[in-house]
């Protein structure tokens with residue numbers, strides 16, 4: 001019985017058009033799953049994600065292959081199916097090769113070779129071919145070879161006047177008429193299946209398509225073909241908006257930013273001239289954590305003591321201004337002093353193609369800074385692997401450069417103590433002065449941490465997210481203490497300006513009433529005003545000799561770049577920046593939120609509601625007050641809409657500030673970041689200013705003390721470079737050997 005059924009199935013696959021297309025679907029599905037599990041690392045976290053991943057090639061496969069059912073002529077239908085199959089296979093294989101080199105998926109601009117940022121699928125990707133890649137193309141190659149063989153044989157037959165013969169692989173051409181509406185029914189089934197998967201994905205990862213966190217995510221949830229189609233649609237849309245813009249659109253922008261400019265404060269201007277800049281991105285870190293106690297224990301004892309130091313300047317009315325792009329919006333504001341976009345993430349949607357006047361480029365060109373980002377997670381999250389090039393970052397040490405093992409990993413990277421402890425082995429080789437950003441990740445929703453990592457008391461609410469938040473924040477605080485200790489012992493502290501900032505909320509508004517009692521507030525009296533006050537995040541500058549204190553100025557992330565540039569003694573006047581120096585007497589203290597709400601030192605304005613900051617109550621409106629609020633709202637609206645224009649229409653391509661050399665993103669290859677810094681260090685010889693060189697070619701990594709439990713058994717050598725990047729030290733050693741008469745083995749110089 002069973003045998004009979006199997007036979008019937010085989011006959012159906014062989015003898016009907018729909019059966020043949022189904023066979024192609026199964027083959028394509030199998031190949032795609034092979035790619036998903038053996039070539040891509042998609043970071044699967046739960047059974048639902050596995051299920052979605054396994055099913056996602058089917059939805060689009062059915063839709064695309066169903067095209068082969070429509071043509072009346074059978075041959076055309078078969079041919080269409082085969083074309084779809086070959087193109088899908090090629091798309092898969094091209095992505096496999098590209099991914100192997102760049103740990104990222106091919107975008108349409110990369111495929112078309114018009115991207116300024118991404119290297120295309122060039123010769124180097126082809127050199128990444130592995131023996132098992134044959135699996136992707138074996139069937140096509142075998143069929144092609146068989147046809148080639150028959151072709152040659154047929155030439156012989158033709159010469160000898162014999163009739164030609166072609167292979168049929170046991171298939172017979174099904175020329176029967178398609179049953180009524182069958183093609184439509186199959187397509188509709190495919191669409192419904194795809195829609196079901198998309199809706200389930202959206203439940204597992206809300207705002208998947210609006211926020212575009214990571215290309216990895218879209219492939220993981222929806223599949224490779226939908227990602228490519230989605231990317232093509234977004235690219236076309238962006239191109240259309242850009243094509244309509246011209247340099248005249250820039251006039252109102254320049255008019256605004258020039259008149260809005262705030263001159264520096266003489267007592268701070270240049271206070272950190274020539275110093276290294278070390279920015280520490282405190283993930284999801286809100287201001288209320290500072291000074292907060294749980295069960296009588298300080299959540300952030302280190303930061304609490306840091307802000308009391310005489311050479312620490314911190315801000316306690318500093319607000320995050322992010323939208324859907326969260327971390328990436330914060331980074332964008334800090335690096336460019338322009339806002340994120342209204343819908344989605346500017347980094348993800350526009351960061352590859354847009355022109356920026358980014359902090360790393362400004363600092364390199366004005367003051368010779370070397371720049372680098374350190375982040376223990378996937379390089380492509382928030383499209384960072386492309387955007388950092390557009391911003392002019394010289395180096396990007398992402399997850400591949402860190403030793404990950406299961407114990408070290410978090411959803412977004414590796415645990416902060418390990419990540420910070422591993423960073424100096426790269427940091428010490430950067431030429432000084434350097435501009436660096438270290439992105440922490442442990443303090444991220446769902447704020448999960450093991451007992452071994454944090455024995456901080458439980459906050460005791462009935463919300464595990466809130467309880468976890470204090471524990472992960474405490475863990476981050478301990479990690480910071482270890483990092484600062486290293487800065488001191490290695491001598492970096494005295495040459496560096498360290499800046500710490502919280503990127504955005506960790507506790508979302510819907511949880512705030514549960515949080516309220518811990519903050520000494522009555523949950524029944526909690527209002528939208530209170531939510532807005534929790535948009536405060538820390539901003540802390542620390543540098544020996546800096547005039548410290550707690551500053552009450554109202555400001556936000558948009559204001560950081562002009563503040564920082566002025567501390568470094570670099571005027572920000574010539575750049576298109578929407579923020580103003582927080583230390584300037586002309587600073588604009590109307591803080592715009594991304595949704596056009598705003599806060600001033602006196603009022604919090606949420607839509608049509610105006611709250612008094614001192615009472616937290618709605619104000620009684622007077623005509624004079626109304627005039628003030630209307631004026632401020634207008635200024636907020638202008639600022640946001642001009643910034644949106646700059647981003648969406650890519651207006652900075654029309655503006656080159658005095659002396660600014662536009663960044664050429666194509667010049668960076670972040671896979672080579674280690675070999676790059678090592679060979680620069682080596683070729684500079686005694687002129688090298690890296691910490692390593694200044695330390696008589698001795699590594700400082702042994703000075704790093706951490707109590708991370710993962711390192712207690714010392715099985716994980718964090719001072720070693722991970723195998724993947726170890727090869728770079730080999731190649732840069734041989735490069736320097738051939739280019740210099742003095743032969744030095746770089747490996748023995750900097751590995752413990």
Ligand code: GP9
Pocket residue numbers: 284325326327328377378381412439441444
């Ligand atoms: C990932 C991390 C998290 O790299 O920056 O981003 P978020 O979810 O906070 O925007």
Ligand code: MN
Pocket residue numbers: 283284326327503504
């Ligand atoms: Mn974040």
